[in-house]
Amino acid sequence: MTGSIKESADDRLFTILNYIILFIFTITILYPLVYIVSASFSSSTAVISGKVWLYPVEPTLAGYEAVFKHRLIMSSFLNSVFYTVVGTTINVLFTLIAAYPLSRKDFMPRNAIMALFVFTMMFSGGLIPSYLVVKGLGMIDTRWSLIIPGALAVMNMIIARTYFQTTIPDELLEAAQMDGCSDFTFVRKIVLPLSGPIIAVISLFYAVGHWNQYFNALLYLKHQELYPIQLVLRDILVQNEVDASMITDVADQSARDGLRELLKFSLIVVSTLPVLIIYPFIQRHFVKGMMIGSLKG
Numbered sequence: 001m002t003g004s005i006k007e008s009a010d011d012r013l014f015t016i017l018n019y020i021i022l023f024i025f026t027i028t029i030l031y032p033l034v035y036i037v038s039a040s041f042s043s044s045t046a047v048i049s050g051k052v053w054l055y056p057v058e059p060t061l062a063g064y065e066a067v068f069k070h071r072l073i074m075s076s077f078l079n080s081v082f083y084t085v086v087g088t089t090i091n092v093l094f095t096l097i098a099a100y101p102l103s104r105k106d107f108m109p110r111n112a113i114m115a116l117f118v119f120t121m122m123f124s125g126g127l128i129p130s131y132l133v134v135k136g137l138g139m140i141d142t143r144w145s146l147i148i149p150g151a152l153a154v155m156n157m158i159i160a161r162t163y164f165q166t167t168i169p170d171e172l173l174e175a176a177q178m179d180g181c182s183d184f185t186f187v188r189k190i191v192l193p194l195s196g197p198i199i200a201v202i203s204l205f206y207a208v209g210h211w212n213q214y215f216n217a218l219l220y221l222k223h224q225e226l227y228p229i230q231l232v233l234r235d236i237l238v239q240n241e242v243d244a245s246m247i248t249d250v251a252d253q254s255a256r257d258g259l260r261e262l263l264k265f266s267l268i269v270v271s272t273l274p275v276l277i278i279y280p281f282i283q284r285h286f287v288k289g290m291m292i293g294s295l296k297g
Contacts, residue, residue, distance in 0.1 A: 010050050011285075034054060035053070035054070035267060036050050036268055037055075037265075038053075038054060038055055038056045039052045039056075039057050039190045039262075039265040040063050040064070040265040040266040040268070040269045041060065041061070041063070042056045042057045042058060042060070042061075042262075043057065043059075043060050043062070043262075044259060044261060044262045045057035045058070046058050047261050047262060047265070048261055062262060063262035063266030064266050064270070065263060065264055066259055066262065066263045066266065067263060067266045067267050067270055070232075070263070072081050072224055072227060072232045073229070073232065073267070074230045075227075075231050076227045076228055076229040076231070077224060077260065077270075078210055079143075079226060079227060079228050079229070080210075080228040080229040080230070080271075081158065081274075082143065083143070083210045083211075083213070083228055084149065084207050084210040084211045087142070087146065087147040087150075087206065087210040088203055088206040089209060090147060090148075090151050091150075091151060091152065091153070091156075091202070091206040092199060092202060092203055092206065094151050094152040095153070095157050095160055095202055096154055096160060096192075096195075097166060098117075098152060098157050098161075099157045099158075099160035099161040099163075100160075100161075100164055100187060100191060102117075102157075102161050103161045103162075103164035103165045103168070104173075105170065109137035114161075117154045117157065119153055121154045121155070124278060127219075130149065131219060131220075133149075134149055136221055138232070140220055140222075141220065141221055141222045141223060141226065142220075143158075143226060143228075145216065145220035146210075146213060146216050146217055146220065146221075146222065146228070147210075149216070150209075150216075153205070153206070153209075156202045156205055156206070157234070159198065159201070159202065160202060160222055161196050163195065163197075163198040164191070164195070164198075167194060167195070168190075168191055168194065172190065175184060176190060176210055186239070186288075192278075203219075204278075204279070206253075207275075207278070208275055211228075211271075211274065211275055212228070212230055212232040213228060213230060214228065214231045214233075214234050217230075217231045218231060218234075229267075229270075229271050230271065233267050233268070236263060236264055236267060238258070238290075239263055252286050
């Protein structure tokens with residue numbers, strides 16, 4: 001017997017309420033993004049007077065011109081690219097090196113080592129001991145101070161470990177060992193090619209973390225030439241610092257305030273654009289990697 005199941009009135013009401021709630025959530029999340037983009041393309045006068053609601057008012061590229069005239073924007077942008085690329089590479093490498101052995105049942109001390117990793121999630125030495133460790137290693141005011149201290153995130157390692165346990169069957173390892181395959185060859189030729197989804201997931205997590213970090217930079221960096229873009233954005237948003245050299249055509253305070261407001265929105269767009277561009281390329285791996293990696297093996 002074929003036919004569609006008739007939907008009851010309660011089911012229809014539930015579906016309608018779900019759509020309404022999801023629509024409200026979508027508008028709540030989407031509108032601030034639309035407003036920021038519209039304000040970044042609007043004139044400073046329109047932004048300050050509150051004329052911008054949805055579409056750009058008096059369209060102009062003055063905000064983006066001010067961004068690229070800022071003496072620290074380009075250097076901080078390149079610094080963030082360096083921190084993100086190099087840091088993510090080291091993060092993923094360390095995570096895989098730790099996760100795969102701990103996923104092997106024939107690795108006897110894996111439970112004891114895993115307990116040590118979990119212990120670090122529960123207890124931390126604190127801010128001052130962390131600073132003293134970084135200082136003792138001679139990494140203060142160096143690029144490595146933003147990369148090495150966070151070289152491995154235990155939660156990402158646990159997700160990758162669970163992925164290996166649920167995706168790489170023991171029979172595959174046994175067959176490879178019978179053919180004379182070493183552990184390193186097995187990882188290189190079999191494990192890594194099958195681990196694309198989880199590598200994409202943890203790479204995204206690490207990359208976003210590196211791109212958005214500013215607190216460690218605030219602690220460990222002294223020279224502005226090493227600042228990531230988020231720290232420069234913080235100076236503009238929180239401390240209202242705008243380079244006076246950017247205001248060459250106007251001399252009054254109102255022009256400075258208007259440029260500051262416009263620069264905020266333009267810099268937010270510039271600083272978030274790389275992540276928005278990268279995400280669609282790994283989005284197809286994201287759900288699969290997270291769902292498999294979150295299951296208990």
